Amino acid sequence: MTGDDSAQLRFPSVGDRAGRPNTTALLGEAFLRQGAHIAMTVAQAGFPQPRSYSLVFAHIDRERGSRLTELAARTGVTPQSMSDVVNAMIRDGYVERVPDPDDGRAKRIVLTARGEAGMAEGDRVIAALEERYAEVLGADDLETLRTLLRRIVEARF
Structure with missing residues (x-):
């Protein structure tokens, strides 16, 4: 990957090899970034x-x-x-x-009432992320991504 530091993988030991980041590093980076976004957005809504x-x-x-x-x-x-x-x-x-x-x-x-409210906010943030994924990937590629990720999960590594 190239560009500023925000585009760099956090997994240097399994990251870029001969100009091609491996799938494990990319999945890990996506997971970390999305988790950080969800936590930050939910906290900003009053649920730190x-x-x-x-x-x-x-x-x-x-x-x-x-x-x-x-x-x-x-x-x-x-x-x-x-x-x-x-x-x-x-x-x-x-x-x-x-x-x-x-x-x-x-x-x-x-869950308490506060926990339910926090989870509802998390659901809202995740729905917004799904919309953003569709904008970035397109609906067909997003469905392909879901299908492929489901196959990886079901393979039970």
Whole structure:
């Protein structure tokens, strides 16, 4: 890649090889940039949060809540790390722990009204990103990109 620093990959060890950035680096860069954009825009709308909160927001069952162990398993982090994130989100008013109706010994992590509002804002930002993707790529190429990414995900590397 050429141009200013903002166009450079953050993955130099797997990045540009003989003038051709590899797919892993490009996917990683796209993920980081989009995540940063979502977090910044949601924060500007009144829902400040560190990126780690996306571990919960992206994986929580919005209707029933989720057990901490489920969230940890879905995200690939340890239960202790997930507990740290959840505790911070409780302090910031995004989630709360409630008794699990299926198991009185367990707790579920559920969204508060503030958490629901923050997720609604995140949904709005993501919808705007989808529109921007369509502007940049065109509708047909965007659908091709989705199809190809789905195939990569389903291949389970």
